[in-house]
Each structure stands twice: as structure tokens, then as C-alpha cells.
Amino acid sequence: MKRKSRARKIAFFLVVIFAVIVTVFWSFQRNVKPVVFTYCDALIASLGMDSINKSSADVVALYEYSDFIEIGRDADGNILYLGTNTPLVNGFVRSLALRCENALSAIGKQTAVIPAGAFTGSALMSNSGPKISVDITFFSTVRCDFVTTFENVGINQTRHSIYAKIDVLFNTVLPIAEHEIFLTSNVLVAENVLIGEIPSVYVGDKNATDYLDLIP
Secondary structure, eight states: OHHHHHHHHHHHHHHHHHHHHHHHHHHHHIIIHHHHHHHHHHHHHHHHHHHHHHHHHHHHTTTHHHEEEEEEOTTOEEEEEEEEEEHHHHHHHHHHHHHHHHHHHTTTOOEEEEEGGGTOOOOOTTSSSSSEEEEEEEEEEEEEEEEEEEHHHHHHEEEEEEEEEEEEEEEEEOOOEEEEEEEEEEEEEEEEEEESSSOOOESSTTTOOOOOEEEH
16 A cells, blocks of 8 residues: 555656646747747847948949949930849849858857846836846858839839848857848849830840840
8 A cells, every 4th residue: 555655646746747847848938938039039130230231331332323234225315225234233242242241240149138027928027127148149141132123203204223132041049949030121222213215125134135024
């Protein structure tokens, strides 16, 4: 009888321990991880966007609309085609991506400071309690694309805008888990208002013979 009683106590003790572990794990998944990810995402996004915007401004300042686009006209000044300086575009995209990567790498290791009250899930207590520091190490991958848009801004007036679409993937390493953050920034590179009737074709390369639709 004593052996059975002892075995039951041990079994009960193990069940309690298991229940506590499950509860702690569930609470961690429900309260702790989302809060840590939220604070870390906000910090990395803020620092990342600031670095991207500054890097983009430095590179964009070196170019003008006419560097990228050649406007072909007939004898009467009507627009025949728009040609892209493809080698220059490729060089611009590579230069911008490299500048952004270097700027993001220079950010280095960061620390997110989280109030303990944030883990309670209560809005009233979110900024209360001792501060908990979470170290963040991240690696980034940058991709840049050249995007153009056309917008009708008046009678026979079309705004041609050139953007650099910058996509950044952050792989963050946190004490509790690895986490990915994705950011996108559309940076205005140059724009020009085209006067006159716009043709229905656009040349991807000013020396090419392939034509694409200019106006959707």
C-alpha cells in the first residue's frame, strides 16, 4: 500500500510539473515572444529606414532625369519615344544597393529596452515596471529595382516619375528566437512633366528595337 501511495504521489508530482511547464511555455508563446518581436521590429525598422533614406539621398543627388531617359522627338517637337540608358540604370541600382548595405551593416548590434509591464498584455501597465534589455544582432539583404510611372496631370501633360524600389530583408537573431523583418521603400529618383501627346510605346533601351506599352 505504501508503495502504491508513493507511486501515486510521484505520478501526481510529475503531472503538476508537466502542467507548469506547459503553462509557462504557453504563456511565453502568447505574451513574451510577440512583445519582444514588436519592440525589436520597431527599433530595426526605424534605424533601417533612416539609413536607407540617407543613403538613397546621397546617391540620388548625383543623377538627373536626363541621365536616365532620352526623349526622342520629330522635326515638329512631338515625342516619338522615351529611351532608357540601361547601362547607367544598372550602375545606379548596384551603387544604391551597395550604399544601403554598407549603411545597414554600420548600424551594428542593437539593444531593445522593454518595460516589464508590456508582457502583462495590459495597456495600462505597458510602460510600467523595470526595463528589460534584449540584444539584437541582424543581417540584411538589399535588393533594388528601377520603377517608372506615368501620371496624367493636365491636358497633354504627363508626369514621368522614376523610383528606386528598395526591398530589405532583415534576419534578426534574438536570445529567444530568430526573426525576419521585411521593409520596402520607394525613393523618388527623378521626374519630368512631358508636354504634348505621349506615344503609346516606350523603349526599354534607347539603342534597342523592342517596344513596350508606355501608357497602361
